[in-house]
Amino acid sequence: MTEPMLKITNLHAKAEDAEILRGLNLEVNAGEVHAIMGPNGSGKSTLAHILAGRDDYEVTEGSVTYKGQDLLEMEPEERAHEGVFLAFQYPVEIPGVNNIYLLKSAVNAKRKHQGLGEIDSVDFLTDVKQKMKLMGMDESFLKRSVNEGFSGGEKKRNEVFQMMVLEPGLCVMDETDSGLDIDALKIVAQGVEQMRSPDRAIVLVTHYQRLLDHIQPDRVHVLARGQVLKSGDKQLAHELEEHGYDWIRYEEAESA
Amino acid sequence: MAANVEEFVTQRYKQGFITDIETDTVPPGLNEDVIRLISHKKGEPEFMLDWRLKAYRHWLTMTEPNWAHVHYPPIDFQDISYYSAPKSREQQNAEAPQSLDEVDPKLLETYEKLGIPLHEQEKLAGVAVDAVFDSVSVTTTFKDKLAEAGVIFCSMSEALQEHPELVEQYIGSVVPYTDNFYAGLNSAVFTDGSFVYVPEGVTCPMELSTYFRINEAKTGQFERTLIIAEKGSYVSYLEGCTAPQRDENQLHAAVVELIAHEDATIKYSTVQNWYPGDEEGKGGIYNFVTKRGEARGDRSKVTWTQVETGSAITMKYPGCVLTGNDSVGEFYSVAVTSNYQQADTGTKMVHVGRNTRSTVVAKGISAMQGEQSYRGLVKILPSATGARNYTQCDSMLIGDQCGAHTFPYIEVKEPGAVVEHEASTSKVSDEQLFYCRQRGISEEDAVNLIVNGFCKDVFRELPMEFAVEAQALLGVTLEGAVG
Numbered sequence: 043m044t045e046p047m048l049k050i051t052n053l054h055a056k057a058e059d060a061e062i063l064r065g066l067n068l069e070v071n072a073g074e075v076h077a078i079m080g081p082n083g084s085g086k087s088t089l090a091h092i093l094a095g096r097d098d099y100e101v102t103e104g105s106v107t108y109k110g111q112d113l114l115e116m117e118p119e120e121r122a123h124e125g126v127f128l129a130f131q132y133p134v135e136i137p138g139v140n141n142i143y144l145l146k147s148a149v150n151a152k153r154k155h156q157g158l159g160e161i162d163s164v165d166f167l168t169d170v171k172q173k174m175k176l177m178g179m180d181e182s183f184l185k186r187s188v189n190e191g192f193s194g195g196e197k198k199r200n201e202v203f204q205m206m207v208l209e210p211g212l213c214v215m216d217e218t219d220s221g222l223d224i225d226a227l228k229i230v231a232q233g234v235e236q237m238r239s240p241d242r243a244i245v246l247v248t249h250y251q252r253l254l255d256h257i258q259p260d261r262v263h264v265l266a267r268g269q270v271l272k273s274g275d276k277q278l279a280h281e282l283e284e285h286g287y288d289w290i291r292y293e294e295a296e297s298a
Numbered sequence: 299m300a301a302n303v304e305e306f307v308t309q310r311y312k313q314g315f316i317t318d319i320e321t322d323t324v325p326p327g328l329n330e331d332v333i334r335l336i337s338h339k340k341g342e343p344e345f346m347l348d349w350r351l352k353a354y355r356h357w358l359t360m361t362e363p364n365w366a367h368v369h370y371p372p373i374d375f376q377d378i379s380y381y382s383a384p385k386s387r388e389q390q391n392a393e394a395p396q397s398l399d400e401v402d403p404k405l406l407e408t409y410e411k412l413g414i415p416l417h418e419q420e421k422l423a424g425v426a427v428d429a430v431f432d433s434v435s436v437t438t439t440f441k442d443k444l445a446e447a448g449v450i451f452c453s454m455s456e457a458l459q460e461h462p463e464l465v466e467q468y469i470g471s472v473v474p475y476t477d478n479f480y481a482g483l484n485s486a487v488f489t490d491g492s493f494v495y496v497p498e499g500v501t502c503p504m505e506l507s508t509y510f511r512i513n514e515a516k517t518g519q520f521e522r523t524l525i526i527a528e529k530g531s532y533v534s535y536l537e538g539c540t541a542p543q544r545d546e547n548q549l550h551a552a553v554v555e556l557i558a559h560e561d562a563t564i565k566y567s568t569v570q571n572w573y574p575g576d577e578e579g580k581g582g583i584y585n586f587v588t589k590r591g592e593a594r595g596d597r598s599k600v601t602w603t604q605v606e607t608g609s610a611i612t613m614k615y616p617g618c619v620l621t622g623n624d625s626v627g628e629f630y631s632v633a634v635t636s637n638y639q640q641a642d643t644g645t646k647m648v649h650v651g652r653n654t655r656s657t658v659v660a661k662g663i664s665a666m667q668g669e670q671s672y673r674g675l676v677k678i679l680p681s682a683t684g685a686r687n688y689t690q691c692d693s694m695l696i697g698d699q700c701g702a703h704t705f706p707y708i709e710v711k712e713p714g715a716v717v718e719h720e721a722s723t724s725k726v727s728d729e730q731l732f733y734c735r736q737r738g739i740s741e742e743d744a745v746n747l748i749v750n751g752f753c754k755d756v757f758r759e760l761p762m763e764f765a766v767e768a769q770a771l772l773g774v775t776l777e778g779a780v781g
């Protein structure tokens with residue numbers, strides 16, 4: 043069997059002396075979509091940020107490999123160049139910086155890393171416009187400052203739009219479905235489905251079954267107290283919806 | 299030997315005896331004879347010398363300002379040499395570095411990053427060159443075109459020879475020698491500068507830039523610039539250079555005066571990037587300039603746009619006096635202080651005429667140990683019925699060792715006037731940097747991107763080529779500010 047695209051082994055991490063991840067294991071193969079669910083404060087965003095290289099967290103034990111490379115050794119921008127993308131739970135506003143300018147800088151930074159020249163402006167614009175359309179975004183968003191004054195749902199769509207343009211190998215999406223209206227949810231789900239590809243892995247952090255009605259996950263994991271406590275197929279999400287997280291805690295206690 | 303010559307020359311001064319001495323630089327010190335010597339050397343008309351002397355006598359009664367939020371050792375005004383004749387090309391070449399190999403590699407690195415062409419680098423670094431840096435033809439075409447339009451654009455020395463009546467009429471009419479300590483000093487000892495006159499109804503056919511006359515006159519530390527726009531005319535003037543220039547003078551005290559008559563518009567843009575000193579802040583330029591424009595005629599307009607990234611210490615308040623009814627004054631500024639740079643800058647908007655309007659957008663960026671103050675005065679006189687001012691003053695901090703301060707002064711003597719002031723302070727946040735880096739943009743480029751976004755409202759006001767250079771410059775200035 044080939045190596046999984048993302049392999050997390052016994053990951054322990056803390057922030058300001060509080061241990062958040064406590065021996066987390068996870069494997070995601072290329073071509074698969076995994077959903078991560080779990081109660082508030084269980085460490086889902088922490089995991090997402092550690093994968094992207096945020097230095098607020100200290101990894102005290104364990105390893106993370108992406109395409110066989112030691113991810114934890116790499117700078118955030120190197121990870122991005124290698125194809126790691128994080129759709130943020132709370133995308134930050136950058137006043138005065140055009141959305142399209144940021145995106146083009148990002149595309150060119152990646153191309154430079156690949157030894158390619160800057161992207162042709164016309165090609166870029168054509169690609170960008172087509173993908174905006176898919177995300178149901180008006181072209182005026184290109185000229186607006188990054189996330190500034192965007193509604194909650196617009197910010198989330200913008201994240202998926204950026205993801206589509208950057209064509210990453212590993213997509214980590216942190217609660218991209220929160221704050222979306224019903225139509226936007228469908229659009230985002232379609233976007234994700236479209237991103238599904240044999241050479242791409244997608245990790246979705248979500249609280250709601252409703253996203254999984256539109257996206258068929260290959261695996262569902264429950265993260266609690268800094269560990270993956272239970273994994274299963276999409277049926278697990280339905281059971282969680284029905285019984286809540288206590289059900290897992292109960293099961294765990296039973297088996298202990 | 300050199301000491302002997304100096305001794306000899308100073309003795310002659312003591313006797314108040316002036317001749318055309320054979321030295322290039324007058325020994326340090328300031329007195330009436332030195333001023334007479336400067337005026338004489340330049341073959342100036344009588345009125346100019348009289349004015350200089352009056353300015354000097356007044357200056358003696360003034361004291362150096364100490365209210366600004368900057369710190370520097372006291373300046374010994376008797377230790378400065380106030381006149382240095384333009385040197386011949388041979389002399390210049392003998393003293394200058396013979397090739398770029400002899401120039402500070404750090405400086406060259408900066409030029410490289412700014413994308414400055416090689417021959418241009420040589421000029422900026424003061425390398426000895428045989429040919430005049432720019433092809434003669436470019437300059438000539440330029441001059442022909444201006445002459446055709448009737449625009450006068452020359453050095454101040456030339457203007458004093460060719461158009462003394464214009465100089466006499468306007469010099470000191472916006473910035474009198476009594477205005478402040480440094481303006482007084484400048485009035486007494488200024489050596490050269492630029493002169494622009496745009497006749498009635500003429501739109502100047504090109505952006506005027508000091509670039510075109512850099513080889514004609516060596517502009518010293520006490521520059522004097524005078525721009526006059528007659529009724530219904532338009533002119534855009536660019537000052538400065540985006541690359542750090544070699545400069546042996548530490549104190550710069552220039553004066554710039556602008557006069558816009560009825561329906562005339564003057565746009566004055568500056569990108570200032572003098573030597574800020576080394577990483578410890580040693581050896582940088584002190585920039586104490588007085589800049590003021592008068593919107594003298596009805597419906598006239600004066601716009602200042604400045605990007606200040608250089609100098610060790612900057613005290614600078616380009617202002618507008620809005621005398622004409624319905625006249626407009628604008629001030630757009632980006633000031634950056636990094637390492638140990640200090641800047642106390644802002645503007646003065648004085649509303650005199652009816653329905654006068656002024657807009658101030660000031661962006662201050664401090665990084666490392668940089669200290670920065672915005673000092674803005676809005677003054678609305680009783681005559682200025684219906685006057686309006688809008689001021690927006692934003693500071694951005696990079697790191698936690700720098701400082702930003704805002705000192706707004708508002709004097710309103712006309713109850714119907716509308717004065718708005720908005721201020722904000724922000725930081726380049728870790729979240730913003732991380733967001734950019736997650737998208738693949740390096741930390742340095744990310745800082746650059748965020749800071750340029752912050753300055754956008756001002757860069758938009760700069761002429762296109764200038765804006766591009768200003769952005770590159772900002773990047774170089776803030777290099778290493780994070781991480």
Ligand SMILES: Nc1ncnc2c1ncn2[C@@H]1O[C@H](COP(=O)(O)OP(=O)(O)OP(=O)(O)O)[C@@H](O)[C@H]1O
Binds near residue numbers: 084087
């Ligand atoms: N930088 C930090 N410093 C201190 N504590 C932190 C930090 N980041 C996260 N935590 C704490 O770690 C725990 C896990 O937070 P995290 O944001 O990963 O949870 P989450 O699973 O994403 O929750 P939610 O479902 O609410 O988004 C929380 O208790 C949080 O307060």
Ligand SMILES: [Mg+2]
Binds near residue numbers: 088217
């Ligand atoms: Mg979270």
